[in-house]
Amino acid sequence: MYKQGIVNKIKKIPISIILVIALLSGYGVMALYSISFGQDDGLAYTQAVRTVVLFVVMIFVALLDIQIIYRCAYYLYALAVLLLLGVEFVGVSAMGAKRWINLGVFKLQPAELFKFALILMLSRFFHKCKEEQISDLKTLCLLSVIVLAPIALIIKQPDLGTGLLALGVVIAIFFAAGLAAKIFLWAALLCICASPIAWSMMHDYQKKRVLVFLNPELDPLGAGYNILQSKISIGSGGLFGKGFGKGTQTHLNFLPEHETDFAFAGLSEEFGFIGCVVLIVLYMLLCVLSLWIAMHCHAVFAKMNVVGVVSMLFIHFIINIGMVTGLLPVVGIPLPFVSYGGTILASAFLGMGLILNSVVHEGCRIEVGF
Numbered sequence: 001m002y003k004q005g006i007v008n009k010i011k012k013i014p015i016s017i018i019l020v021i022a023l024l025s026g027y028g029v030m031a032l033y034s035i036s037f038g039q040d041d042g043l044a045y046t047q048a049v050r051t052v053v054l055f056v057v058m059i060f061v062a063l064l065d066i067q068i069i070y071r072c073a074y075y076l077y078a079l080a081v082l083l084l085l086g087v088e089f090v091g092v093s094a095m096g097a098k099r100w101i102n103l104g105v106f107k108l109q110p111a112e113l114f115k116f117a118l119i120l121m122l123s124r125f126f127h128k129c130k131e132e133q134i135s136d137l138k139t140l141c142l143l144s145v146i147v148l149a150p151i152a153l154i155i156k157q158p159d160l161g162t163g164l165l166a167l168g169v170v171i172a173i174f175f176a177a178g179l180a181a182k183i184f185l186w187a188a189l190l191c192i193c194a195s196p197i198a199w200s201m202m203h204d205y206q207k208k209r210v211l212v213f214l215n216p217e218l219d220p221l222g223a224g225y226n227i228l229q230s231k232i233s234i235g236s237g238g239l240f241g242k243g244f245g246k247g248t249q250t251h252l253n254f255l256p257e258h259e260t261d262f263a264f265a266g267l268s269e270e271f272g273f274i275g276c277v278v279l280i281v282l283y284m285l286l287c288v289l290s291l292w293i294a295m296h297c298h299a300v301f302a303k304m305n306v307v308g309v310v311s312m313l314f315i316h317f318i319i320n321i322g323m324v325t326g327l328l329p330v331v332g333i334p335l336p337f338v339s340y341g342g343t344i345l346a347s348a349f350l351g352m353g354l355i356l357n358s359v360v361h362e363g364c365r366i367e368v369g370f
Contacts, residue, residue, distance in 0.1 A: 006063065009062075009063050009360045010059075010063070012359055012360045012362075013059075013062060013356055013359065013360060014289070014293075014356075014359060016289055017286070017289055017290070017293075017352070017355070017356065017359075020282060020285050020286045020289065021055075021058075021286070021337075021349075021352055023282055024279075024282050024283070024286065024337040024338075025051045025055070025337050027278070027279060027282065027337075027338070028047070028051075028337045028338040028339075029044055029047050029048045029051060030044075031263065031266075031267045031270075031271070031275075031338060032044045032047050032259060032263065032338070032340055034244050034245050034247075034267075034270050034271075035247065035250050035258055035259060035263065035266040035267065035270065036250075036259055037244070037245030037251070043259055043340050046340075047340055047345070050342055050345050050346075051345065051349075054345055054346055054349035054350075055349065057346075057349060057350070057353065058349040058350065058352055058353040058356065059353070059356075060353070061350060061353025061354060061356070061357055062353050062356035062357045062359075062360055063357075063360060064357060065361075066299075066301070066302065066357055066358075066361040069120065069354075069357065070124055070127070070301055072120075073117075073120035073121050073123065073124040074121060074124065076113075076116075076117045076120060076121075077117040077118065077120065077121035079113075079117070080110060080113045080114040080117035080118075080150070081114070081117075081149075081150050083101060083108070083110035083113065083114075084110045084111070084114060084150050084153045084154065085153070086101055086110070087099065087100070087101060087110055087153070087157065088153065091157075092107060097157050097158055097159060098157055099111060099157045099159055109343060111154045111157070111159055111162045111166075112162075112343050112346075112347055114150060114154065114166065115162070115165070115166055115169065115312060115347065116347075116350060116351070116354075118147065118150075118166055118169060118170070118308075119169060119173070119304070119305060119308030119309060119312070119354070120305065122147070122170065122173045122174075122177075122304060122308065123173070123300070123301045123302075123303075123304035123305045123308060124301060125143065126173070126177040126300055126301075126304050127299070127300040127301035127304070129177075131178070134177055134178055134179055134180075135178075135179055135180040135183060140179075140183070147170055151163050151166050151167055151170075154166065158203055158206070159332075160202075160206055160331055161319070161331035161332050161333045162333075164319075164331070165312065165315050165316065165319070165333065168311060168312075168315045169308055169311050169312050169315070171184075172307055172308065172310075172311035173304055173307055173308050173311070176294075176303070176304060176307040177300075177304065209329045209330050209331070210329050212224040212227065212329075212330075225256070226255075226256050226257070226262065226330060227323075227324075227326050227330060229249060229254050229255045229256065229265075230255060230262050230265040230324045230325070230326070231265075231325070231326055232249060232254070232255075233247070233249040233250070233254075233255050233258075233262075233265040233266060233268060233269040234265050234268040234269065234324070234325060236248075236249065236269055237268045237269040237270065237271070237272040237273065237275075237276075238272050238273070239272050239273050239274060240271075240272040240273075240274055241268070241269065241270045241271040241272030241273075241274070241275055242269060242270055242272075243270065244270060245270070246270060247266055247269040247270040248269075249265075249266070249269050250266040250269065250270075255269075259339070259340040260334055260339045260340050260341055261320070261323070261324075261330075261332055261333070261334055261335075261339065262324050263334075263335055263338050263339045263340070264276070264279075264320060264321055264324045264335055264338065265324045267279065267338070279338070280321075283313075283317050286313070287310055287313070287314055290306055290309070290310045290355050291306075291307075291310060293306055293355060293358060293359055294306035294307050294310070294358075296362070297358050297362060298362065299358075299361075299362075302357075302358035302361065302362065303358070305354045305355070305357070305358055306354070306355050306358050309351035309352070309354050309355050310355070312347075312351060313336050313348065313351060316333055316334070316335065316336050316344075317335065317336065319331060319333040320333050320334060320335040320339075321335070336348040
């Protein structure tokens with residue numbers, strides 16, 4: 001009977017989503033191998049192994065009882081906040097930022113755990129929140145403090161990119177929950193008024209990134225070097241690219257971080273405009289299919305989970321491509337399924353696991369309470 005239940009759940013997993021994830025993952029491994037061809041071929045192999053392992057983890061998350069996820073939501077959020085506080089006291093510093101906690105076997109970055117905990121916490125909150133309570137001022141003020149305080153800790157590390165990403169996820173979930181439009185307008189006005197204060201609180205390197213974004217030639221050999229080399233890489237790719245493993249910007253190390261944050265620029269050079277369009281279409285297809293799932297979820301908890309994960313992946317996608325093309329300041333946001341790194345890959349697969357979980361358990365009644 002138990003085995004039959006597992007089989008029935010597996011049958012509910014949409015093949016279309018699995019196919020798009022497989023194509024994105026395979027494309028990412030191939031692009032990474034091409035970018036690192038002749039330099040460090042082990043990167044692509046490591047990424048491929050991680051992909052296979054995390055694919056299994058994704059299926060496990062998809063099959064996990066949604067009631068368990070619901071009950072753990074608040075506890076997971078509390079744990080994530082405690083870990084963020086732990087970074088302040090026992091955190092490990094690297095490259096001028098204190099973002100990790102050394103657990104001996106590996107270094108944990110609590111900000112990554114916080115993104116998922118934030119989605120689950122807000123999803124659970126709105127699941128049991130009555131419609132008239134969503135725009136209640138007292139409720140909003142309390143929820144804002146609970147959400148914005150940990151995000152402030154992330155920005156303080158400093159990790160402005162992850163902090164802004166978490167804030168974007170919050171806005172997306174609030175919008176999907178039905179928060180009144182006038183509240184968004186007031187919040188936008190408040191942010192505009194507070195922008196001078198935010199500018200004064202930014203670190204010098206962050207201010208320089210903004211200034212270089214407005215004028216990359218301001219410091220062509222320093223803060224503007226990455227974006228200038230990225231634009232050269234993208235432009236030199238042309239329509240069809242230079243070919244597999246033939247990118248000069250990457251293989252001669254003119255383009256920094258071409259396996260991680262600037263992987264899209266390296267991909268553009270070797271696979272050209274056509275290769276970029278293929279990748280963008282796959283991302284858009286994944287987002288559209290996921291939003292279709294959200295539209296057909298009856299349980300608010302499941303729907304908000306899907307909206308949160310889609311917004312997280314979409315913001316990653318938009319910021320990274322905007323960053324490497326010079327449309328946005330450089331903030332160090334990697335590209336899901338393509339950039340090398342276990343953290344971003346785990347985030348992408350765990351997120352998709354939550355989306356698939358919403359499909360598998362569609363129609364299941366979620367008990368409100370602990």
